[in-house]
Amino acid sequence: FSPPLDSDYADAIDGDAESTASKTIYIVSDGTGWTAEHCVNAALGQFDYCLVDHGCPVNTHLFSGIDDAEKLLEIIRQAAKEGALLVYTLADPSMASSANQACKLWGVPSTDVLGPITDAIASHLGVSPSGLPRGALGRSFRLSDDYFRRIEAVEFTIKQDDGASPGNLDKADIVLTGVSRTGKTPLSIYLAQKGYKVANVPLVMGVQIPSTLFQVDQKKVFGLTINPVVLQSIRKARAKTMGLSPESRTNYFDMDYVRGELEFAGRLFAQNPSWPVIDVTEKAIEETAAVVLRLYHDKKHKCTMPRISKRY
Amino acid sequence: FSPPLDSDYADAIDGDAESTASKTIYIVSDGTGWTAEHCVNAALGQFDYCLVDHGCPVNTHLFSGIDDAEKLLEIIRQAAKEGALLVYTLADPSMASSANQACKLWGVPSTDVLGPITDAIASHLGVSPSGLPRGALGRSFRLSDDYFRRIEAVEFTIKQDDGASPGNLDKADIVLTGVSRTGKTPLSIYLAQKGYKVANVPLVMGVQIPSTLFQVDQKKVFGLTINPVVLQSIRKARAKTMGLSPESRTNYFDMDYVRGELEFAGRLFAQNPSWPVIDVTEKAIEETAAVVLRLYHDKKHKCTMPRISKRY
Ligand SMILES: Nc1ncnc2c1ncn2[C@@H]1O[C@H](COP(=O)(O)O)[C@@H](O)[C@H]1O
Ligand SMILES: Nc1ncnc2c1ncn2[C@@H]1O[C@H](COP(=O)(O)O)[C@@H](O)[C@H]1O
Ligand SMILES: [Mg+2]
Ligand SMILES: [Mg+2]
Numbered sequence: 001f002s003p004p005l006d007s008d009y010a011d012a013i014d015g016d017a018e019s020t021a022s023k024t025i026y027i028v029s030d031g032t033g034w035t036a037e038h039c040v041n042a043a044l045g046q047f048d049y050c051l052v053d054h055g056c057p058v059n060t061h062l063f064s065g066i067d068d069a070e071k072l073l074e075i076i077r078q079a080a081k082e083g084a085l086l087v088y089t090l091a092d093p094s095m096a097s098s099a100n101q102a103c104k105l106w107g108v109p110s111t112d113v114l115g116p117i118t119d120a121i122a123s124h125l126g127v128s129p130s131g132l133p134r135g136a137l138g139r140s141f142r143l144s145d146d147y148f149r150r151i152e153a154v155e156f157t158i159k160q161d162d163g164a165s166p167g168n169l170d171k172a173d174i175v176l177t178g179v180s181r182t183g184k185t186p187l188s189i190y191l192a193q194k195g196y197k198v199a200n201v202p203l204v205m206g207v208q209i210p211s212t213l214f215q216v217d218q219k220k221v222f223g224l225t226i227n228p229v230v231l232q233s234i235r236k237a238r239a240k241t242m243g244l245s246p247e248s249r250t251n252y253f254d255m256d257y258v259r260g261e262l263e264f265a266g267r268l269f270a271q272n273p274s275w276p277v278i279d280v281t282e283k284a285i286e287e288t289a290a291v292v293l294r295l296y297h298d299k300k301h302k303c304t305m306p307r308i309s310k311r312y
Numbered sequence: 313f314s315p316p317l318d319s320d321y322a323d324a325i326d327g328d329a330e331s332t333a334s335k336t337i338y339i340v341s342d343g344t345g346w347t348a349e350h351c352v353n354a355a356l357g358q359f360d361y362c363l364v365d366h367g368c369p370v371n372t373h374l375f376s377g378i379d380d381a382e383k384l385l386e387i388i389r390q391a392a393k394e395g396a397l398l399v400y401t402l403a404d405p406s407m408a409s410s411a412n413q414a415c416k417l418w419g420v421p422s423t424d425v426l427g428p429i430t431d432a433i434a435s436h437l438g439v440s441p442s443g444l445p446r447g448a449l450g451r452s453f454r455l456s457d458d459y460f461r462r463i464e465a466v467e468f469t470i471k472q473d474d475g476a477s478p479g480n481l482d483k484a485d486i487v488l489t490g491v492s493r494t495g496k497t498p499l500s501i502y503l504a505q506k507g508y509k510v511a512n513v514p515l516v517m518g519v520q521i522p523s524t525l526f527q528v529d530q531k532k533v534f535g536l537t538i539n540p541v542v543l544q545s546i547r548k549a550r551a552k553t554m555g556l557s558p559e560s561r562t563n564y565f566d567m568d569y570v571r572g573e574l575e576f577a578g579r580l581f582a583q584n585p586s587w588p589v590i591d592v593t594e595k596a597i598e599e600t601a602a603v604v605l606r607l608y609h610d611k612k613h614k615c616t617m618p619r620i621s622k623r624y
Contacts, residue, residue, distance in 0.1 A: 046441035129358035
């Protein structure tokens with residue numbers, strides 16, 4: 001499930017052209033708004049069957065950095081006018097209760113996304129929430145080891161992309177391998193943002209595979225595969241955006257070639273049975289990432305049930 | 313706020329060494345778990361003052377792809393044993409109510425992260441949620457235009473990184489400029505994941521700035537700045553991880569040089585007053601991203617209140 005970006009749409013939304021059938025959700029945060037947006041996104045997955053493709057579009061408007069009551073009330077007033085639903089995350093309890101009261105007064109349905117979980121954590125820990133939004137004065141942002149580690153992971157991963165430095169595979173936490181357009185690059189970047197150094201090794205029929213792939217710790221190698229029909233369509237789309245002329249490397253999305261290359265990869269995977277092979281067909285990048293990380297952590301720390309553990 | 317990755321910690325957690333003072337949160341999803349993890353992360357920001365640095369660490373265990381009642385109950389039983397809090401997202405109403413009942417029965421405090429927002433959206437739209445988890449059979453994953461656009465944005469951004477192709481700045485949606493270690497690369501990648509093509513142009517004292525920076529649509533150019541003391545410490549850390557010898561390019565983190573380079577950047581920004589200048593000191597990447605996107609969308613679509621609009 002991936003929502004269209006605004007660009008073209010927003011013009012329509014901001015203008016008079018707004019369809020009367022569409023519904024609006026206002027998202028408000030005293031921080032970035034990404035948490036509430038993530039939740040709205042996931043929740044809208046439950047309504048796929050009636051969204052834009054099915055005649056019931058939903059418009060969202062995200063307001064970030066809303067840290068004073070005046071701005072907050074202005075937005076809620078506007079939400080009331082548009083008949084919108086309000087979804088918010090406000091750390092300051094007086095801001096949260098202002099939101100709640102204004103919504104009641106003006107008849108705006110609303111949901112506090114983090115209130116319940118914050119309360120549950122507070123009673124679990126036996127301490128009170130600070131009530132300070134991120135970025136508030138008085139809070140100090142730490143440049144933690146983890147902060148640097150994530151940045152390093154992203155930079156490492158960019159440099160290793162597309163098999164750029166097979167000599168550095170041993171420095172990676174995770175090594176992905178698969179044929180062109182199995183999503184190695186976006187998956188690598190997604191994992192890098194979570195703090196893992198990722199290298200990816202492209203498999204191309206007739207091109208020598210770097211021997212380091214077989215020499216590094218085999219527990220960190222993952223194979224990616226995909227349905228040939230889907231791969232063909234992705235490669236066609238790719239060739240179009242790249243502006244490849246139909247003559248140049250036509251076999252790139254030729255069905256026999258696509259199948260042949262997947263079989264070539266499949267034989268390699270069969271010869272290396274310790275590599276988990278993940279079928280990315282019908283999976284969003286973050287879904288494949290979840291599978292990779294579940295397996296990765298399970299190999300590192302055998303538990304009854306695979307899990308990813310952290311300490312805060 | 314950035315949580316330490318598990319690696320070293322998890323060994324302690326999985327072993328007997330678990331501190332009695334630490335509290336545990338179980339995160340369960342029938343999907344990837346990223347939504348619930350994001351929420352726990354943000355909510356824990358409210359308890360910064362008592363987390364690991366202050367003697368009250370919190371351990372989280374994330375269980376993804378939990379799509380049958382048996383696995384679910386096993387996890388809840390384990391949560392009960394450990395005295396953990398359970399945070400979950402389960403689309404199937406019968407799974408959600410199993411979770412709820414088991415938690416009551418075994419005395420596990422729990423929070424359903426998306427239940428309330430899904431219900432609010434359902435009554436706002438006047439339709440029922442599908443009850444189907446992502447990845448469930450019967451749901452079809454669409455390779456949408458937006459899906460391809462995001463992947464293209466990531467690939468474009470990687471290729472443009474570090475001023476690699478100044479001739480392509482016109483193809484970018486957003487152009488970032490600033491001195492070394494103002495976070496251009498991780499910020500570019502963060503924005504790319506949200507579907508924006510980003511190019512970044514490094515400013516280095518004494519190095520010619522590509523003329524294309526002044527020729528492209530000036531509405532998409534953003535300057536990054538940072539406090540010199542903080543920049544120095546980041547550059548020192550960087551030099552260490554890069555293994556730079558103290559002799560090689562020592563001026564990189566020499567205070568006079570750092571100040572000089574920031575002043576050089578500052579003069580350039582003053583000469584180009586249409587570029588917003590964002591101070592990244594004390595900002596997490598996602599916070600800077602929120603500021604950039606708020607300004608970017610505000611320039612494109614003037615509204616009473618800056619906002620980011622999408623259609624689903
Ligand atoms: N590190 C943090 N410290 C305090 N509050 C935070 C932190 N991170 C997120 N929050 C709060 O969690 C909510 C969601 O954050 P955001 O995703 O930035 O909108 C907002 O109310 C933020 O103020
Ligand atoms: N595209 C989608 N369609 C249906 N349900 C979804 C979708 N995306 C997320 N969800 C549900 O939202 C919750 C959070 O998803 P996740 O972040 O993958 O754990 C889970 O219950 C998912 O099943
Ligand atoms: Mg938020
Ligand atoms: Mg989740």
